[in-house]
Amino acid sequence: MSNLWYGILGFCLVAYFVLGGLDQGVAMLLPALRGDGERRAALNAIGPMFLGNEVWAVGAAGVLVAAFPRLDGELFGAAYPAVVAIVLGLLALNAGVQLRSRGRRRGGFDALIAASGLALAAGWGLLFGVLLHGVPLDAAGRVHGYAPLGDPRVWLTAAANVLLVLVHGAAYLGWRLEEGPLRARMRRLVVRLAPVAAGVVVLTVGGWYAAAPDAVRNPVAGTILALAAAGAAMAASFLAPRAGGRAFAATAVACALPALAAASALFPAVLASTLDPGATVTVAGAAAGGDTLRLLALGAAPLLPVLVAVQAACWWLFRRRASLYW
Numbered sequence: 001m002s003n004l005w006y007g008i009l010g011f012c013l014v015a016y017f018v019l020g021g022l023d024q025g026v027a028m029l030l031p032a033l034r035g036d037g038e039r040r041a042a043l044n045a046i047g048p049m050f051l052g053n054e055v056w057a058v059g060a061a062g063v064l065v066a067a068f069p070r071l072d073g074e075l076f077g078a079a080y081p082a083v084v085a086i087v088l089g090l091l092a093l094n095a096g097v098q099l100r101s102r103g104r105r106r107g108g109f110d111a112l113i114a115a116s117g118l119a120l121a122a123g124w125g126l127l128f129g130v131l132l133h134g135v136p137l138d139a140a141g142r143v144h145g146y147a148p149l150g151d152p153r154v155w156l157t158a159a160a161n162v163l164l165v166l167v168h169g170a171a172y173l174g175w176r177l178e179e180g181p182l183r184a185r186m187r188r189l190v191v192r193l194a195p196v197a198a199g200v201v202v203l204t205v206g207g208w209y210a211a212a213p214d215a216v217r218n219p220v221a222g223t224i225l226a227l228a229a230a231g232a233a234m235a236a237s238f239l240a241p242r243a244g245g246r247a248f249a250a251t252a253v254a255c256a257l258p259a260l261a262a263a264s265a266l267f268p269a270v271l272a273s274t275l276d277p278g279a280t281v282t283v284a285g286a287a288a289g290g291d292t293l294r295l296l297a298l299g300a301a302p303l304l305p306v307l308v309a310v311q312a313a314c315w316w317l318f319r320r321r322a323s324l325y326w
Contacts, residue, residue, distance in 0.1 A: 001294065002287035005067040006270075008304065010263055012063055014256045016056035017124070018168075019311070021255040022046065023053050025169015027093060027117025028162075029186075030110045038182050039110060043097060045176045048318035050097060052311050057090060059307065066296055070141075071270055071286035077143035078135035078271070082126035089119035117169075118162065125161030128262045129154030132208055132222075134215035137273040137281070144275070153207045160204045161258060163197035164233060168251040171236055175244035187240045190247055194237035197254075198230040205230075215265075215272030222265025229257035 026046050033039045046053075064072050076083050093116035100109040126149065133148040148154055167190055174186035205226045209219060216222060236250035266272065270286055273279035287293060 001290060001297070002067075002284045005063065005287065005293055005296070006283045008301065009060060009063045009067065010259065011304075012056050012060035013259050015311075016053075016060055017255050017259055018252045019049070019053035020057055021121075021165045021168050022172040022252075023050060023093065023097075023169075024117040024120045025165045025167070026173060027097075027113045027169070028121070028166050029169050029173070030114045033182070036106060039106075040101075041177060041182060042173055043100070043113075045173055047097075049311075049314055051094075052314050054090070054094065055307065055311075059304075062300075066300070067288055067293060068270075068286045069288055071281060074135075074137060074141060074143060074271055074281060075131075078137065078148070079127050079130040079146070081146060081149060082123045082130065085119045085123035086127070089116045089123060092116040093120065117165075121162040121165040122158045125158030125258075126154060128161065128258055129157035131262050131266060131271070132157065132213060132215055134213055134272040134274040136275050137271065137279050139276050139279045141279070147274070153204070153211060156200070156204045156207060160197070160200045163193065163200055164229065164251070164254050164258070167194045167197050167233060167236060168248075168255050171240065171244070171248040171251040174240060175248040183244075187244060187247070190240035190251075191237050194233045194240070194251075198233040198237075201226060201230040201233065201258075213272075214274065214277070215269070217269060217272075218265050218267060222261045225257050225261035225264055229254045229261065232257065 023046055026042050029042065030039050033042055092112055096109050096113040096116060100106055100113065129151070130148040133151050133154055136144040136147050138144065170186045170189045170193065174183055174190055177183040177186070205223055208216065209223055212219065232250045232254035236247040236254065239247040239250060263270075268282045268284070269280050270283055271281040273281075288296075
């Protein structure tokens with residue numbers, strides 16, 4: 001039952017990294033757009049799906065707290081600065097997007113939206129890096145400091161995630177916007193930036209593979225999935241000029257795979273200790289009791305297909321290319 005809920009947690013997170021990732025990518029692109037008109041067009045492209053995309057983060061947090069209470073506390077203790085950046089980024093991004101059209105000083109909101117997107121993408125990348133590095137966790141469940149955040153590989157992982165998310169946002173605009181200069185520029189940006197993102201991902205994989213941290217128990221599986229993310233980014237670069245939808249699908253895969261790569265590299269552990277191997281937290285050890293998991297399966301699991309259906313319906317209803325400003 002614990003593995004089932006671990007899979008559900010992974011599904012919610014992957015959905016968020018793909019859907020919420022495009023929100024973050026578009027947010028980071030705002031400073032590069034020309035004038036209020038282009039910025040409004042970009043935000044209009046994500047507007048109908050924005051809140052639905054962010055719901056997956058709420059769902060993942062709910063599963064984490066309810067099904068994996070031990071992981072919740074110890075992971076937050078080990079990567080507290082990254083978690084704070086993620087939470088503040090979520091709040092600021094939602095507030096900035098929804099309040100921008102109601103204020104006169106839109107430049108301030110644009111800066112807030114862009115900074116929030118960067119904080120989210122970097123925060124999630126740091127979290128991946130902390131998990132791969134391992135945390136200073138003792139047998140009593142106490143975390144001693146934030147040593148993983150001092151490792152350059154952790155920050156390189158964050159940079160790789162930021163670049164993948166940025167390419168994802170550009171690919172989305174290159175697909176969703178109507179024919180015009182902005183759409184053409186976004187496609188050119190994908191062509192130029194996707195190989196850079198792929199290169200940084202490969203460099204990150206090489207760094208972790210060479211370091212061989214104790215946290216990584218399945219290096220081959222994690223490496224294959226991470227390199228597949230780099231390959232998907234490269235595919236987007238080739239597809240963007242003529243097939244915007246396929247390029248967006250490729251960047252969606254590239255944004256989904258890092259989470260799967262990290263989870264596969266660690267499994268069956270979810271939080272490895274750098275102080276005491278016996279203190280490493282496994283999926284089974286982090287999960288709530290069997291009765292709690294079964295109760296969640298009866299009460300909460302049926303909501304997952306509903307979320308998927310609502311999300312699909314939203315994308316279907318707003319399937320036309322974005323053209324109206326708001």
